[in-house]
Amino acid sequence: MLAALPKLVMPATNQNEEPCVLIVEDDDGAREALSDCLEMEGITVASARNGREALDYLHSSKRPRVILLDLYMPVMTGWEFRAAQKSDAAIADIPVVVVTAFGSAVTRQIDANLIMHKPLDLDRLITVIRDYC
Amino acid sequence: MDAPDKHEELEIEKLELQDAAATLRYDLDTIERLWSDKLVVSSAANLLFNKSQLLGFFRAGLIRLKSFERRVTRVVVDRDTAVTTGSDTVVPLIGADRGKTVFCSYMNCWNRENGEWKMLGRQVTVVGRMKADGTFEAVGT
Numbered sequence: 099m100l101a102a103l104p105k106l107v108m109p110a111t112n113q114n115e116e117p118c119v120l121i122v123e124d125d126d127g128a129r130e131a132l133s134d135c136l137e138m139e140g141i142t143v144a145s146a147r148n149g150r151e152a153l154d155y156l157h158s159s160k161r162p163r164v165i166l167l168d169l170y171m172p173v174m175t176g177w178e179f180r181a182a183q184k185s186d187a188a189i190a191d192i193p194v195v196v197v198t199a200f201g202s203a204v205t206r207q208i209d210a211n212l213i214m215h216k217p218l219d220l221d222r223l224i225t226v227i228r229d230y231c
Numbered sequence: 232m233d234a235p236d237k238h239e240e241l242e243i244e245k246l247e248l249q250d251a252a253a254t255l256r257y258d259l260d261t262i263e264r265l266w267s268d269k270l271v272v273s274s275a276a277n278l279l280f281n282k283s284q285l286l287g288f289f290r291a292g293l294i295r296l297k298s299f300e301r302r303v304t305r306v307v308v309d310r311d312t313a314v315t316t317g318s319d320t321v322v323p324l325i326g327a328d329r330g331k332t333v334f335c336s337y338m339n340c341w342n343r344e345n346g347e348w349k350m351l352g353r354q355v356t357v358v359g360r361m362k363a364d365g366t367f368e369a370v371g372t
Contacts, residue, residue, distance in 0.1 A: 126327035127357075131276035134293055135284070199277065216277040220284065 117144040118231035120162040122152040122179065123197075124171040132166070132218075139224050141231065148172055149179025156189045164211075164230035165194045166223075169204065177208055184209070193230055240306040243313045243341055246348055251301035251319070257289055267342060267349035275335060275357045297322040297330075311343035319355070331368075332361040 118141050123129040126147075133143045144162060146152040148171040156162075165183075169176035176196065184190050196208055199216040214223060246265060253261035263286070270282040280288075288294050303317040319335040340352035360368040 125276075128276045128278075130327050131274070131278055134288075135278065138287065138291060217273045217279045218277060219279050221281075 116160040117142045117162045118164070119143050119227055120152060120155065120165045121145040122147075122149060122165060122171070122176070123168040124148055125168075135220055136224070136227070141224070141227055149174030149176060149182070152179055153182055153186075153189075156183075156192070161189070161192060163193075164227060165192055167194050167196050167210070169196060169198050169200065169208065180208055180210070195226060236308055239308045239313070243306045243308060243315060243348060244303050246341065246350075247303050247306075247315055247317065247339065248301060250350060251299050254294070255296050255299040257295075259286060259289055262286070262289070265350055267344060267351045270350060271352050273352075273354040275333075275355045293325070295324040297324050313341040313348065315339045315341070318358075328360060330363050333357055334359040334361070 119136060121129055121132055121136075121143060123132065123145070124147050129145050129147070133145055136143050144155060144159065146155050150173045152165070152167075153174070167176045167179065174182075176198075180194060183192070183194070193211040195212045195214060196205065196210040197214050197216060197218060198205060205213050212226065214226070249261060250265050252258070253265065266282050266285075268282055270285075272280045272285060274280055285294075298321065300320040301317060302320075303315055305314075305316045307314050316336070316338050319337055321333050321335070322331065323329055323333065335355050335357050337353060337355045339350055339354075341348045342351040343349075357370050359370055362368065
């Protein structure tokens with residue numbers, strides 16, 4: 099139910115401002131709701147619908163302090179994104195927090211700074227993000 | 232086993248419908264009264280919200296609905312706890328689902344606090360979306 103005006107792959111607040119967070123999530127409603135929640139907390143947000151859009155963003159825009167990464171996405175999955183990111187020295191050091199509803203059978207296969215499970219505890223997520231920003 | 236208290240079940244069902252009507256009308260006074268201060272909502276967006284966060288979203292205009300139809304399918308009351316299930320059909324005015332008819336199933340938990348029933352928990356799952364042209368969108372792809 100919570101949502102806001104449509105946003106695609108854009109820095110959500112100010113294009114000249116360094117985003118704190120890059121949200122990589124294919125579900126429009128989930129991505130926009132999370133973006134709205136973080137912006138209400140004063141956290142600058144950029145977003146992408148899949149790993150490919152996220153890589154394109156990282157190569158063309160200001161670096162985020164942290165990436166929130168979904169795993170199962172069309173075009174390029176979270177695993178594929180992470181492998182591409184780690185092989186690119188220019189962006190390899192950006193921390194990645196994986197957000198997923200799946201358990202260890204799935205998450206053990208990805209190398210991330212932190213794994214957070216859905217449904218996401220917003221307060222905890224904001225605390226994590228503020229540590230990076 | 233005690234017989235179900237039909238009076239209390241009907242009271243909870245009435246509160247469920249009041250909650251839906253208040254959400255549609257942005258009636259924050261009623262919402263404040265119906266929701267426990269400890270409310271936890273597991274939303275369709277897979278985010279957990281508390282009461283103050285949700286009221287903040289209402290005040291910021293992030294929750295705006297054109298319609299909200301709630302069908303209560305089950306109410307179970309056990310002393311000071313009640314669990315309900317049902318379906319919500321909403322048409323958001325803004326956001327990714329703007330103008331679509333969104334079909335949800337839900338489970339709510341009510342708790343009697345100082346003699347008054349308050350919604351303590353809610354879990355919502357989107358089960359389908361229908362565009363304005365009548366085409367149906369699969370969920371979970």
